[in-house]
Amino acid sequence: MRIGEAAKRAGVSVRALRYYEEQGLLTSERSRGGQREYDEAAVDRVRFFQQLYAAGLPSRRIAELLPCVDTGTTTGEQRAMLTAERARIQQRVDELNAALARLDELIAAAEARRA
Amino acid sequence: MRIGEAAKRAGVSVRALRYYEEQGLLTSERSRGGQREYDEAAVDRVRFFQQLYAAGLPSRRIAELLPCVDTGTTTGEQRAMLTAERARIQQRVDELNAALARLDELIAAAEARRA
DNA sequence: CTTGACTCTGACGTCAACGGTAGGTTCTAC
DNA sequence: GTAGAACCTACCGTTGACGTCAGAGTCAAG
Numbered sequence: 001m002r003i004g005e006a007a008k009r010a011g012v013s014v015r016a017l018r019y020y021e022e023q024g025l026l027t028s029e030r031s032r033g034g035q036r037e038y039d040e041a042a043v044d045r046v047r048f049f050q051q052l053y054a055a056g057l058p059s060r061r062i063a064e065l066l067p068c069v070d071t072g073t074t075t076g077e078q079r080a081m082l083t084a085e086r087a088r089i090q091q092r093v094d095e096l097n098a099a100l101a102r103l104d105e106l107i108a109a110a111e112a113r114r115a
Numbered sequence: 116m117r118i119g120e121a122a123k124r125a126g127v128s129v130r131a132l133r134y135y136e137e138q139g140l141l142t143s144e145r146s147r148g149g150q151r152e153y154d155e156a157a158v159d160r161v162r163f164f165q166q167l168y169a170a171g172l173p174s175r176r177i178a179e180l181l182p183c184v185d186t187g188t189t190t191g192e193q194r195a196m197l198t199a200e201r202a203r204i205q206q207r208v209d210e211l212n213a214a215l216a217r218l219d220e221l222i223a224a225a226e227a228r229r230a
Numbered sequence: 231c232t233t234g235a236c237t238c239t240g241a242c243g244t245c246a247a248c249g250g251t252a253g254g255t256t257c258t259a260c
Numbered sequence: 261g262t263a264g265a266a267c268c269t270a271c272c273g274t275t276g277a278c279g280t281c282a283g284a285g286t287c288a289a290g
Binding site: 117128130131133134138146147148149150168173174 | 245246247248249250255256257
Binding site: 048051052054055065068069072073074078079082083085086089090092093095096097098099100102103104106107109110111113 | 163166169170180183188189193197207212213214217221226228
């Protein structure tokens with residue numbers, strides 16, 4: 001499929017796909033006319049990026065861990081990065097839960113005063 | 116206390132405090148010389164901002180819900196915003212947990228292949 | 231073989247939350 | 261009363277993940 005459909009299926013913009021390629025996160029075949037061609041795997045890959053972006057990883061880090069995903073092999077350094085990122089995300093989850101608790105206080109107070 | 120100490124106690128930069136004031140999130144008394152004066156409540160307030168920032172709320176939204184915090188009263192619109200933000204954050208937590216699961220797969224595979 | 235939708239490569243624009251700097255003032259300690 | 265730390269305003273710079281636009285080429289349909 002071409003870039004427009006791939007973007008739609010992955011739920012991102014056409015520009016985003018070109019950006020990912022620019023950053024070395026995504027490759028693509030080219031038609032004889034020079035247009036990008038993607039397969040289903042590329043769509044999955046992009047969805048994976050979205051998850052990692054949502055988790056706060058910058059594209060640099062994603063690029064660093066892509067070899068693990070692609071080849072299935074890891075260096076000690078890469079394993080260390082994976083667990084470090086895991087810890088960072090876990091911490092973010094904890095922060096968000098704290099924020100949720102805080103918001104719940106506000107909401108409860110607001111509802112009480114409303115009644 | 117002056118801005119330097121307030122920043123240190125809140126765990127942010129001096130620049131950040133001036134930025135919050137610029138955005139209408141924080142006020143301060145001024146000494147006769149024009150220097151900002153903060154109390155403990157301001158420090159707490161800033162810590163609260165940090166929590167909300169961590170939860171992904173932009174300063175615009177924070178500014179919108181500050182009246183609830185300050186006056187303790189809410190309009191229907193504000194209550195709606197509070198619960199909407201709550202839902203958004205909850206969704207983010209879910210996304211992060213999904214990312215964690217994904218990373219755990221990678222880590223497990225890496226550890227297995229290492230051994 | 232033309233039309234219209236889609237795509238291409240640059241390259242500049244955007245937005246948030248500050249960082250950093252310049253040039254000058256205020257405060258605290260001695 | 262003076263040195264040095266801390267503070268002031270004003271303004272430009274930064275970073276990341278794209279948005280947007282220009283000008284040109286490509287592709288599927290009729």
